[in-house]
Amino acid sequence: MGVYVSVRGWLECDGAQLAAVREIISAHADDHYSHGWSTPRRQVNWTHYVFYGADIRESALDWFARQLEEIARIPASDGDGDLVRGLFLVGREVGGTTEWQVRDGRLAIAPADVRHRYLDE
Numbered sequence: 001m002g003v004y005v006s007v008r009g010w011l012e013c014d015g016a017q018l019a020a021v022r023e024i025i026s027a028h029a030d031d032h033y034s035h036g037w038s039t040p041r042r043q044v045n046w047t048h049y050v051f052y053g054a055d056i057r058e059s060a061l062d063w064f065a066r067q068l069e070e071i072a073r074i075p076a077s078d079g080d081g082d083l084v085r086g087l088f089l090v091g092r093e094v095g096g097t098t099e100w101q102v103r104d105g106r107l108a109i110a111p112a113d114v115r116h117r118y119l120d121e
Contacts, residue, residue: 003058006119007036009088011050011102016077017084018048024070025050033060052088061090068100068107091120 013021018039025037036054056064074084086102089112097112097120 003093004055005058005061005093006055006091007061007064007088008053008091009086009100010052011071011084011086013048013050013074013084014046014077014082015048017074018050020074021050021071021084024067024074028063028067030063033063050086058092065100065107068102072102072106089116089119093120096120 011021025034028034033054033056036052036056038051038053040049052064068086068088071084071086076082083105084102086100088100088102089097090100091097097116099110099112099116101108101110
């Protein structure tokens with residue numbers, strides 16, 4: 001039996017970036033953990049959101065991180081220069097929760113704030 005981690009969070013992007021996000025997710029589809037990705041049934045206003053929520057084997061974190069790193073590199077699609085942004089909490093039974101931030105064109109991983117400890121109880 002392997003060690004599992006809880007991964008939950010979201011990405012924010014525009015419509016053109018959403019198409020690129022979907023392509024990246026499809027390219028990494030594994031017919032198992034890739035089912036954790038979802039989008040709203042209908043678009044509401046201008047920001048597009050993509051969510052992920054699943055308990056995955058710790059060994060699959062590299063698979064997830066590679067997707068987020070590719071998604072983070074999606075260029076801005078208009079003059080505003082907005083890149084894809086996101087926040088994910090990765091909860092481990094041992095070692096606590098880490099915060100995965102998609103911002104500034106990269107994936108940054110750091111210990112999560114103590115306020116999020118209740119999620120691991």
